[in-house]
Amino acid sequence: MHTPLHEPCASWGATLPRIVTIVSAPVANTPSSSAPGHRPVLLAEAVAALQPRPGGRCKYLDGTFGGGGHTRALLEASAPDGIVLALDADPAAIDRAFALRRDPGIAERLIPVHANFADLAIVARERGVVPLDGILLDLGLSSFQLDQPERGFAFRHEGPLDMRFDPGQGAPASDLVNTLPERELADLIWRYGGEPGSRRIARAIAREREQAPIVTTTRLAAVVAGALGGRRGREIHPATRTFQALRIVTNEELTALEAALSGALDVLSPGGRLAVIAFHSLEDRIVKRFIERESAGCICPPEIPVCVCGHRPRLQKITRRAVRPDATESDANPRARSAILRVAERLTDETDGSTTGARR
Numbered sequence: 001m002h003t004p005l006h007e008p009c010a011s012w013g014a015t016l017p018r019i020v021t022i023v024s025a026p027v028a029n030t031p032s033s034s035a036p037g038h039r040p041v042l043l044a045e046a047v048a049a050l051q052p053r054p055g056g057r058c059k060y061l062d063g064t065f066g067g068g069g070h071t072r073a074l075l076e077a078s079a080p081d082g083i084v085l086a087l088d089a090d091p092a093a094i095d096r097a098f099a100l101r102r103d104p105g106i107a108e109r110l111i112p113v114h115a116n117f118a119d120l121a122i123v124a125r126e127r128g129v130v131p132l133d134g135i136l137l138d139l140g141l142s143s144f145q146l147d148q149p150e151r152g153f154a155f156r157h158e159g160p161l162d163m164r165f166d167p168g169q170g171a172p173a174s175d176l177v178n179t180l181p182e183r184e185l186a187d188l189i190w191r192y193g194g195e196p197g198s199r200r201i202a203r204a205i206a207r208e209r210e211q212a213p214i215v216t217t218t219r220l221a222a223v224v225a226g227a228l229g230g231r232r233g234r235e236i237h238p239a240t241r242t243f244q245a246l247r248i249v250t251n252e253e254l255t256a257l258e259a260a261l262s263g264a265l266d267v268l269s270p271g272g273r274l275a276v277i278a279f280h281s282l283e284d285r286i287v288k289r290f291i292e293r294e295s296a297g298c299i300c301p302p303e304i305p306v307c308v309c310g311h312r313p314r315l316q317k318i319t320r321r322a323v324r325p326d327a328t329e330s331d332a333n334p335r336a337r338s339a340i341l342r343v344a345e346r347l348t349d350e351t352d353g354s355t356t357g358a359r360r
């Protein structure tokens with residue numbers, strides 16, 4: 001059945017071009033817009049992309065609440081009746097979301113749920129907020145997590161080698177470090193960290209863990225630094241890529257992202273927007289390919305002359321090119337430097353049908 005296009009949740013929604021370069025927005029990229037501890041990245045751009053408007057009764061899902069910077073901005077821009085369903089895999093982030101509910105004007109409009117964003121479609125249906133006007137994913141970890149040695153994300157501070165976003169789910173990173181065969185460990189560090197010295201690092205870890213299991217962040221960091229030698233000129237700490245690889249695998253981050261993107265298509269309203277902020281190339285490639293594939297009519301291999309796939313476009317690209325932080329934001333917040341925002345809009349069912357099988 002054809003679903004009518006909902007009224008866009010933005011005062012400029014009727015005139016916004018279908019493909020835009022997002023440069024201005026109703027909120028500023030200021031640290032004061034977030035809870036202390038995490039400076040939201042591409043705040044103005046991401047919020048503008050979701051087109052919130054006051055009094056529109058818009059419904060959003062923030063899949064990565066973190067410190068709540070993006071959620072708060074969405075609530076402010078969609079007051080007095082916009083709703084945000086805020087998820088986070090980290091129970092500490094959800095505690096912060098419940099604390100934010102104490103703010104006047106927010107209580108009834110913020111729904112915090114401790115959940116993995118891989119399940120966002122299920123949670124959104126359970127909470128009765130489908131269809132959604134916008135979904136935001138701001139990937140990776142928050143400064144809260146990085147700044148707490150006991151979470152095990154930081155190689156500069158001693159803590160247990162944990163790295164789980166949800167400490168109650170799955171196994172800590174130390175399990176990978178102490179049990180994976182050397183070759184698999186090297187492949188993991190290469191594939192998810194892009195670390196050229198992955199084989200040397202895996203060999204050093206294998207040797208070291210024969211003495212005693214590696215269970216702290218600083219011990220692993222020292223083993224990695226020792227394996228890579230004291231080469232000068234490195235811009236980043238020698239353990240950066242290894243820690244990134246272990247974190248991605250420990251939290252099954254790429255699998256969760258794929259599930260979230262697919263779920264988002266099912267719960268976005270026609271005209272609803274999906275905005276994803278990625279921090280490294282593996283994540284961004286998944287987002288980019290997903291948007292390209294879901295924006296395409298036919299996805300048959302080029303050698304097939306007539307479409308047989310019947311694939312329908314369900315998305316429209318909104319950002320022609322990825323949006324990156326400007327120099328001011330990158331200078332003020334080094335964490336923002338690698339951020340890449342991509343935005344797409346859910347098409348109407350009518351649009352889906354009219355372009356079925358069209359070759360691109």
Ligand SMILES: C[S@@+](CC[C@H](N)C(=O)[O-])C[C@H]1O[C@@H](n2cnc3c(N)ncnc32)[C@H](O)[C@@H]1O
Nearest residue numbers: 040064066067068069070088089090116117138
């Ligand atoms: C970069 S922070 C988000 C910051 C937030 N946008 C803000 O303005 O404060 C990413 C958050 O996403 C959470 N996270 C990462 N992967 C997740 C997943 N698969 N499901 C739910 N939350 C996830 C992390 O626990 C972290 O709190």
